[in-house]
Amino acid sequence: MADESQRPIVVKRIKKGGHGHHGGAWKIAYADFVTAMMAFFLLMWLLGSVSQGDLQGISEYFRTPLKVALAGGSGSGDANAIVKGGGQDLTRKSGQVAKVEEQERSLEKQRLTRLQQKLRQRLEQSPVFKDYKNQLRLEMTPDGLQVQIIDEQNRPMFDSGSYRLLPHTQTILRELGRELNEVSNRISISGHTDAKPFSRGERAYSNWELSADRANAARRELLAGGMLDEKVLRVVGLAAADPLNRQNVFSSENRRIAIVVLNKETEAAILRDGLPADAAAPVGAAGPTSSGTP
Missing domain, CATH: 3.30.1330.60 (OmpA-like domain)
Structure with missing residues (x-):
């Protein structure tokens, strides 16, 4: 009984409150997320800069990589590099300009056609x-x-x-x-x-x-x-x-x-x-009349 009375008493105290320090795991997850987003937007930018021939070559490579590597597909030789300098596709820009010019020609032709119709109507009615x-x-x-x-x-x-x-x-x-x-x-x-x-x-x-x-x-x-x-x-x-x-x-x-x-x-x-050499003629002053009817 004497030994039991002298045994030390251990008291456990539980602190309630803050959750304590969780470590740096969240930082690693966040860094992975940011890296993935950067890679995604970089991929989108690259796809926007690649010409149609390059895209076709890449597509053929992933369908039949060995054939393209050995013989070259129809798209593999269309360009020297996947990204031409990383800038704007000049071919695409030229195509857009040509499209705008074609639209302008079409609108102008419509205006001239309307004028022709109006003049023809005037000839008939006036x-x-x-x-x-x-x-x-x-x-x-x-x-x-x-x-x-x-x-x-x-x-x-x-x-x-x-x-x-x-x-x-x-x-x-x-x-x-x-x-x-x-x-x-x-x-x-x-x-x-x-x-x-x-x-x-x-x-x-x-x-x-x-x-x-x-x-x-x-x-x-x-x-x-x-x-x-x-x-x-x-x-x-x-x-x-x-x-x-x-x-x-x-x-x-x-x-x-x-x-x-x-x-x-x-x-x-x-x-x-300028004027064609054989079409230009001087605008002369009033000249004499002739016996004929030119």
């Missing part, structure tokens, strides 16, 4: 054009919408051998001037004659000067009708170099004024390259 619609021709060309005013044997546009417009031609051109403001495109005006030469020969006042003077007279009437001056890109005289009736170069229908509402591509080419 009393101004009623008697002259056979002398007006509308057609879409590679350069844009072309409007031609053509001589008739009994109803010419100009006095014989002169650049002076007859009253009905002035009326037609002024009406056209108002309509051409409907689009922002610039225009080209060219004068044409038949092949009948002047009595004094080509070294004096000739069909070249006459056609240029007539084109310039047409320009003035378009402006008088309300067309903006900045819409005119060029005024040229082509004499008999581009006959409408090639079987009969002396035909009255070769005497005409051609107005082209230029598309943007042709306008840019004219501004870049």
